[in-house]
Structure formats: structure tokens, C-alpha cells
Amino acid sequence: xxxxxxxxxxxxxxxxxxxxxxxKPISGHNSLFWYRQTMMRxxxxxxxxxxxVPIDDSGMPEDRFSAKMxxxxxxxxxxxxxxxxxxxxxxxxxxxxxxxxxxxxSGTRLTVV
Amino acid sequence: xxxxxxxxxxxxxxxxxxxxxxxxxxxxENNYYLFWYKQPPSRQMILVIRQEAYKQQNATENRxxxxxxxxxxxxxxxxxxxxxxxxxxxxxxxxxxxSGTYKYIFGTGTRLKVLA
Numbered sequence: 058x059x060x061x062x063x064x065x066x067x068x069x070x071x072x073x074x075x076x077x078x079x080x081k082p083i084s085g086h087n088s089l090f091w092y093r094q095t096m097m098r099x100x101x102x103x104x105x106x107x108x109x110v111p112i113d114d115s116g117m118p119e120d121r122f123s124a125k126m127x128x129x130x131x132x133x134x135x136x137x138x139x140x141x142x143x144x145x146x147x148x149x150x151x152x153x154x155x156x157x158x159x160x161x162x163s164g165t166r167l168t169v170v
Numbered sequence: 171x172x173x174x175x176x177x178x179x180x181x182x183x184x185x186x187x188x189x190x191x192x193x194x195x196x197x198x199e200n201n202y203y204l205f206w207y208k209q210p211p212s213r214q215m216i217l218v219i220r221q222e223a224y225k226q227q228n229a230t231e232n233r234x235x236x237x238x239x240x241x242x243x244x245x246x247x248x249x250x251x252x253x254x255x256x257x258x259x260x261x262x263x264x265x266x267x268x269s270g271t272y273k274y275i276f277g278t279g280t281r282l283k284v285l286a
Contacts, residue, residue, distance in 0.1 A: 100276040146213065161215035
């Protein structure tokens, strides 16, 4: 298995543009998590899905952020419009719900200028 | 609410020496899990070790071991015979079951540098 795959690895965009981050979880995992990592706030859980259904999105900072999981093998995190303070590394992780050990992707480093 | 505190933002250790990273947490739950993750410069988050709260025996994985003090809500990581490849950010994480799955709460991390 190739692990959790995130794309792109790096993204640089201008303020106001729409940004879409992508994640392919490990096949068979039924829970998917989106985290944001910054120097100031560390790792923050944004949203997580169980069996493709969003369970808790209380960590999503504001309405500019949205996440979808249309099927078991794909999820997106979208920011529209993007702002410089959104600059961070965004991680996707997946797990088998009953085991609870996460496998993380390599993250997407987002820079909004 | 659960919180995880790592009070050492940065540490360094000489190669082959032993270093201990501290972590405390706050919870009112009795059943939970604790983890240490390593994040090297490659950015990949790698599971180092995990501990189930109901187990009294401290977990060990090769050169990595924990000192789990449930009453004190302390979960420190000891790295023996430190190697240059151990240079990384280390995150302590608390996990509990919620809505049919598990949620992590991470500490702010400790940056460890192993010196040659």
C-alpha cells in the first residue's frame, strides 16, 4: 500500500484564490481526518469523516473552509477565498475506526501571498 | 476538555546518550490511549510508541520507552542510545473514542536535536 497520498505537496497561491487540497486514504480505512499545522497553534483537527460522512467539523476555522468526501477513496479540503493567515501545512490522516492508529500523509504546504 | 502539554519546546542530546521528553495531559476519562509521534524534516508523521491507559506496564519499542504515570497524568518518552536520525519534532497525543472513531489531541511538540 502506498500509504495516505496527498496532493499537491506544495501550493503557492495569491490571496483571494480558491485552493483545493486532495487526499487519498489507505484502502479499507473508514475514518479520515484533516489537520492543520502552524508554528503558533501546532496540530489542529479541522474535520473528520467516518464512512464518508462528516462527523465533527467544529475545528473548521470559518466558512471559507469546506471539506468533502464523495467516496471512500478521496477527500478534498477547499479554501475559498484564501488568505495569508491560511498559510500552513495541511495533513490528511486515515485510520480503521476501531483501531485508532492514524496513518498520516506527507502533508501539503500551503503558502498564500 | 482534554489538553496535552509539552513543556520543553526544544532539547538537545549527544549521540549515544539518553534523553527524556515530558508530556502531561488532563482528562476526566478513564479509558484512553496515549501516543508519541515523530516528525522529521521530511514532514512525515511517524508513530513511535503507544500506551493504553488500562495497562500498567510501560510500553517499549526498541530504544524508545515511556514512563506512564496515570495518577499524575504524565507520559514521558525516553530515547536511549540517541542517533542522529532521531533528530525531529516529537508530539505527544491523547486519544479518546468519540462518535464511533478516535480523535487525537496533540501537544505543541518538542524539537529534539541529536548532536554528533
